[in-house]
Amino acid sequence: MDEVVPQKPLPVQDWDEIIGHAQERDRLVRAGGFPSLLFSGPQGLGKRLVAAWFGAHSNCQQPPAERPWSCHCRNCLLVMRNQHPDVFWMERAPGKLSLGVGEARELIHQLYLRPYQARARVCIISEAERLTEEAQSALLKTLEEPPDSNLLILITSQESKLLPTVQSRCRIHRFRPVEDPVLLEWLQARGCPLEAAARYAALAQGCPGQALQFWEQPALWEALEQLLDALQEIPGSSLGRCLELAARSEAIKVPGLEGRAQLEWILSSAQAYFRDALLVGSGATHVVHQHRRPQLEKLAEQPAKLQPWLVWLREARDYCTANVNTRLLLQDLFLKLRR
Ligand SMILES: [Zn+2]
Structure with a gap:
């Protein structure tokens, strides 16, 4: 399945x-x-x-x-x-x-x-x-x-x-997103510590089901961090390292997702991350990946690159609906992001 x-x-x-x-x-x-x-x-x-x-x-x-x-x-x-x-x-x-x-x-x-x-x-x-x-x-x-x-x-x-x-x-x-303070209180009532609750609430963007998934399935949080670490490293990496990062991202185990759904998760997570970098570059004080602010600031140092990255990601997501080879798609995408 x-x-x-x-x-x-x-x-x-x-x-x-x-x-x-x-x-x-x-x-x-x-x-x-x-x-x-x-x-x-x-x-x-x-x-x-x-x-x-x-x-x-x-x-x-x-x-x-x-x-x-x-x-x-x-x-x-x-x-x-x-x-x-x-x-x-x-x-x-x-x-x-x-x-x-x-x-x-x-x-x-x-x-x-x-x-x-x-x-x-x-x-x-x-x-x-x-x-x-x-x-x-x-x-x-x-x-x-x-x-x-x-x-x-x-x-x-x-x-x-x-x-x-x-x-x-x-x-x-x-349906509108649930407001952050409400979500925060709700997560804390489920035993989630404040700092983690703030991270999950920001990432979930008003969706209680997603916030709860982060809290109840630590593997999902770990998967996301692994992916974001890999994305962070791509720009300027060597060819060999870049292909390694693509292979590593492909192998990330995302709870409940396999195959095309996992690929879709990788691409949409990457989109959200680079979009945040763009926002940080334009001075936004609050972003979805607030917990990775220093890393986002580093990506934002090259603002001219961020727009094309987002375009390539959107294109990759379009291919994703066709029957596509995950490895080739990720390699191709990561190599473009490397430049
Ligand atoms: Zn009744």
Whole structure:
């Protein structure tokens, strides 16, 4: 399998584990059941949790009148454990990277069956950007007019990959990053020391899921540091050393990612790092990799090089979607960055 991404939220104990998104949740409750919703925003923001919560809220036995919307009725508990039969997730088949027309048709078929018990059956498509165009087209009619008592929630971190006709049939909820102080406090409440929490919060850019990953999986933090050390060393390195750095970066073990997904991680991490160097060079006081400020200042000493670096990285990311040889792509990229 190429990528191990959880498609459902982890089981939670209470809805108050959702941080941020108060406005969006208010808006969802106020606006009620527009049949098709699209949740958009970066990965790790908590969109899946909010979708599960809204599925529970729509079926809650005693819906709380206001925030924090905490409830432990039977229905809410079943949704928290991912066991409610009428709040279900459209999932990728094991080993598959896309959601095809077969899965879409199966979903439509299910929606026309009677719900088990629910007032509102909620179907959540958690990586909607992975729907093939054919699958998206197959869903159009259902998105526009789902069978009675059904609500569809599409979740995506790449809204632009959805057809305009899909977007226009959904009410769009754009999720905003969680503010740094809130994220910081939340991490500390999970036992993370302040200094580390500040680092992770900055790196996560308002995405609690990503910040938590850094804290709970030290290997992810180590992987990132290894990569950034390698990138730092590239400019001006010898040819041999540069190829060594490419090989070393290719071999970095990133928890939960393999193959193309790992390559994508390398390239997007490098983009974020060099973008920071550019910002430091233009006098920014706060950047994502604040903990590597001295190193960033060193990179910023050659500002004329940074713009082309970012262009090459963007090009490399474009190639990345094609079936490309990781080693060759990294070697080629690193050799350009060396000059
Ligand atoms: Zn409830």
